[in-house]
Amino acid sequence: MNQNPNERNDNMSPCSCGGCCPLFCPCVCRCPGPPGEAATIEVGTVTTGEPGTPAEVVNVGTSQNAVLDFTIPAGEAATIEVGTVTTGEPGTPAEVVNVGTAQNAVLDFTIPAGEPGKEASPQFLSAYSTPAQTANSGDALIFDRNALANGSAVTHQNNASDIVIQQTGYYQVSFHGTVSPARCTSFPLPVLLYLEQNQSALPGAAAQHNFQSLNDNEIYTFSRIIRIDSVPTSLKVVVQGGPAFYDTISITVLRLGDL
Numbered sequence: 220m221n222q223n224p225n226e227r228n229d230n231m232s233p234c235s236c237g238g239c240c241p242l243f244c245p246c247v248c249r250c251p252g253p254p255g256e257a258a259t260i261e262v263g264t265v266t267t268g269e270p271g272t273p274a275e276v277v278n279v280g281t282s283q284n285a286v287l288d289f290t291i292p293a294g295e296a297a298t299i300e301v302g303t304v305t306t307g308e309p310g311t312p313a314e315v316v317n318v319g320t321a322q323n324a325v326l327d328f329t330i331p332a333g334e335p336g337k338e339a340s341p342q343f344l345s346a347y348s349t350p351a352q353t354a355n356s357g358d359a360l361i362f363d364r365n366a367l368a369n370g371s372a373v374t375h376q377n378n379a380s381d382i383v384i385q386q387t388g389y390y391q392v393s394f395h396g397t398v399s400p401a402r403c404t405s406f407p408l409p410v411l412l413y414l415e416q417n418q419s420a421l422p423g424a425a426a427q428h429n430f431q432s433l434n435d436n437e438i439y440t441f442s443r444i445i446r447i448d449s450v451p452t453s454l455k456v457v458v459q460g461g462p463a464f465y466d467t468i469s470i471t472v473l474r475l476g477d478l
Contacts, residue, residue: 259284268292298323307331342370347469355462359455372474382472384452389475391444396468399436411459412439
């Protein structure tokens with residue numbers, strides 16, 4: 220029986236049509252074609268373009284072996300400017316607002332004013348003695364009470380000789396008093412009063428008089444600015460010479476400021 224040449228014979232060899240996939244072969248060709256050539260892709264140049272221009276990719280090779288040149292535009296440079304600067308009310312928060320764009324910022328500042336400063340209150344102590352007192356050479360004068368005091372930098376206990384400095388700084392010490400000779404003494408009678416700091420005499424803080432008679436009397440005053448480097452520091456007015464009477468004595472210690 221003759222087979223129709225247009226009919227497929229499943230028993231036919233894959234290449235029974237005479238060659239591998241001939242033109243107009245009525246059979247199903249099961250033979251592989253010739254191997255194709257592998258394609259390639261390479262990166263060529265990468266160029267930075269002007270800001271705002273479009274990005275571009277150009278194949279300067281072939282469709283089989285591509286070589287791609289890239290042009291990538293640069294970003295636009297951002298800018299920052301200071302706009303207005305406003306003083307806000309004391310105690311309000313500081314504020315920065317961009318009234319421009321994200322690319323070109325314009326910053327408006329609101330800065331609160333500081334709270335009004337308060338004048339520092341001076342620290343001082345004034346002490347005095349109401350009754351007259353007798354003192355011999357080497358004694359310290361007693362201040363039996365305080366007149367006025369402010370702050371904690373200077374302290375004094377009633378009926379004590381020591382004025383105590385509790386805070387470092389610069390201080391002004393002023394002393395005033397009336398001195399007269401005690402009875403049963405010989406003349407001339409030299410009497411010196413001086414300021415002592417931690418048992419050391421302070422030069423320049425002293426007063427002296429040489430009494431000639433029992434009816435002689437003298438007003439003693441001295442004032443000196445001192446430096447206090449460590450605390451507590453004790454101040455006292457010490458007698459050298461005598462015996463003598465000390466009346467209407469007073470001392471004032473005023474803190475002037477920090478070191």
